[in-house]
Amino acid sequence: MDIIRLKNVKKQYKNGTTAIYDLNLNIEKGSFVFIIGGSGSGKSTLMKMLYREEKPTKGQIVVGGLNVAKLRNSKVYKLRRKLGIVFQDYRLLPKQTVYENVAFAMEVIGATKQETRIRVLKALEIVGLKNKVHSYPDQLSGGEQQRVAIARAIVNNPKMLLCDEPTGNLDPEKSIEIMKIIEKINKDWGTTVLVVTHDKEIVNRMKKQVITLKEGRLVNNKVKGTYDNENT
Amino acid sequence: MKILRMLGRSIRDAFKSVFRNFSLSLASISCITITLIIVAISIIASYNVSNFTEEIEKDLTIVVFVENDATEEQIETIKERLKDISNINQKEIKYESKKQIKEEMQKESDIFNAVMADWDEKDNPLKDTFQIKVNKAEEISKTAKQIEKIEKVSLVRYGEGMVDKLIAAFESIKKVTYGAVLALILVTIFLIINTIKLTIYSRKREISIMRLVGASNFTIKTPFIVEGMFLGLLGSIIPILIVIFGYPALYDKMNGYVFTPLVNLIHPNPFIYTVSLMIAIIGIIVGMIGSSSAVRKYLKV
Incomplete structure (x- = not known):
């Protein structure tokens, strides 16, 4: 079953640049997919359209049964509750503790205190930060901050985890740590994972499905792909 | 919940x-x-x-002078007619006969007292009056005009000009x-x-x-x-x-x-x-x- 379906999707920004030309793509439930491509390939735009930060100019996008292209502004939260999103710059709240940052995602959907507590501690355990619940983000290393962000993304048990350059700010060692956590979530919970990256090392090492974009077009979709120079 | x-x-x-x-x-x-x-x-x-x-505005008063030859019945009709005018405060229609006014004036000053002492009912040149308060001060001149039309009313005064x-x-x-x-x-x-x-x-x-x-x-x-x-x-x-x-x-x-x-x-x-x-x-x-x-x-x- 496909959890993501794109049909004839085109995205043109207001300044006239076209980021995506006529993209057709299906992603199966439970899969682990890398989206790679050079800068300007449209991979970030694709990601933004999946969580409805951007609307496609043309075409149809269905994510987890929701027609994203037609989703009204005030209903965007319905989509976001099905997704966990991780960014390169972590996007944590600096004035809140690790616990509060993760609990935030539970509170805004109206979970009870006990439920929040159980789920937050579980999520922090998965990312290996149970001993740092009372720290503030600026007291943590980059890798640890990204792990908090992952905990926040998975705390309400989303169907999909979207990661936009999750290791972009980290050294290779920490990057692998982060990817292992993401892989574990994919395996243990069956969460569909999409990772946008340009980190060759990781893509080659993990041997997952790789979708390659080039200048706004899909050029390659391999089940066990690698990051070839010719693709970029 | x-x-x-x-x-x-x-x-x-x-x-x-x-x-x-x-x-x-x-x-x-x-x-x-x-x-x-x-x-x-x-x-x-x-x-x-x-x-x-x-x-x-509450203190503004219209004084209605009644003609000298008005009978008591006519004065009563004037009172009734005044009550029919909507801008007039019903509770504040005060009637004073010329005799009452004369007595009041005599009390106020010795000179008045000396002059008025020997006026009797027929000689009294003063007039019977109604003192009226209005609800809406800004409509006072309109109300005054309405009162003037009543029979046997000789004069209506409210300090025109200045008050307006x-x-x-x-x-x-x-x-x-x-x-x-x-x-x-x-x-x-x-x-x-x-x-x-x-x-x-x-x-x-x-x-x-x-x-x-x-x-x-x-x-x-x-x-x-x-x-x-x-x-x-x-x-x-x-x-x-x-x-x-x-x-x-x-x-x-x-x-x-x-x-x-x-x-x-x-x-x-x-x-x-x-x-x-x-x-x-x-x-x-x-x-x-x-x-x-x-x-x-x-x-x-």
Whole structure:
């Protein structure tokens, strides 16, 4: 079953640049997919359209049964509750503790205190930060901050985890740590994972499905792909 | 249950955020405070002006002189006809016969007494009168004209000219002060919206993260609106203190009037509490409007 379906999707920004030309793509439930491509390939735009930060100019996008292209502004939260999103710059709240940052995602959907507590501690355990619940983000290393962000993304048990350059700010060692956590979530919970990256090392090492974009077009979709120079 | 829980969270977050963003909160609060002080002063001024004009207007009297040859029955009909005019205050129609007037005048001065002492009923050149108060002072001349048409009424006097001008002046003073208060409140709203926009701008990131983790617009807006109301309430504390302690002090110092005992100030109790309540409500509403309009901008993708 496909959890993501794109049909004839085109995205043109207001300044006239076209980021995506006529993209057709299906992603199966439970899969682990890398989206790679050079800068300007449209991979970030694709990601933004999946969580409805951007609307496609043309075409149809269905994510987890929701027609994203037609989703009204005030209903965007319905989509976001099905997704966990991780960014390169972590996007944590600096004035809140690790616990509060993760609990935030539970509170805004109206979970009870006990439920929040159980789920937050579980999520922090998965990312290996149970001993740092009372720290503030600026007291943590980059890798640890990204792990908090992952905990926040998975705390309400989303169907999909979207990661936009999750290791972009980290050294290779920490990057692998982060990817292992993401892989574990994919395996243990069956969460569909999409990772946008340009980190060759990781893509080659993990041997997952790789979708390659080039200048706004899909050029390659391999089940066990690698990051070839010719693709970029 | 869920709504209650989220409302509780909104209120808790609002309080937390006031203290966590203390310097910006202080900026908003002081902006609200200063404008509310000005609003409070203009409310007090406009209430006093309209109170004063109303008091003067209440004292306006129309005197109706009855013709000398009117019989008692005719006087009774005049009274009935006066009662039919809607602008006339029904309870304040006072009849005085010329005999009563003569006696009153005699009491007032020795000279009158000497002159009038030997007038008898037939010689008395004075006229029977009705003294009338009106409900709407601005319609006094129209009412006077209506009275003139009544049979056996010889003269109607209310201090024409002078009174008309005075009433026109009062009406325009009232309009000007109401306009000033309204304009001030609008300026306050505008100022507060801008200050709160500043505080919310600094939390753009927080709002975008809330949207990312699946908060509905309602969930995002509520804490900000509660915070705006809270800021408005905090901002109204000093203006309210100024009203509660300042106005009675002013009242005592002026002995309750401005320049002449004719121009009375409104008694502080319960006036200051009414004004305080108004200030608090204006503060809360303005804070609410300010923050909800400021946050709306960031709720579009």
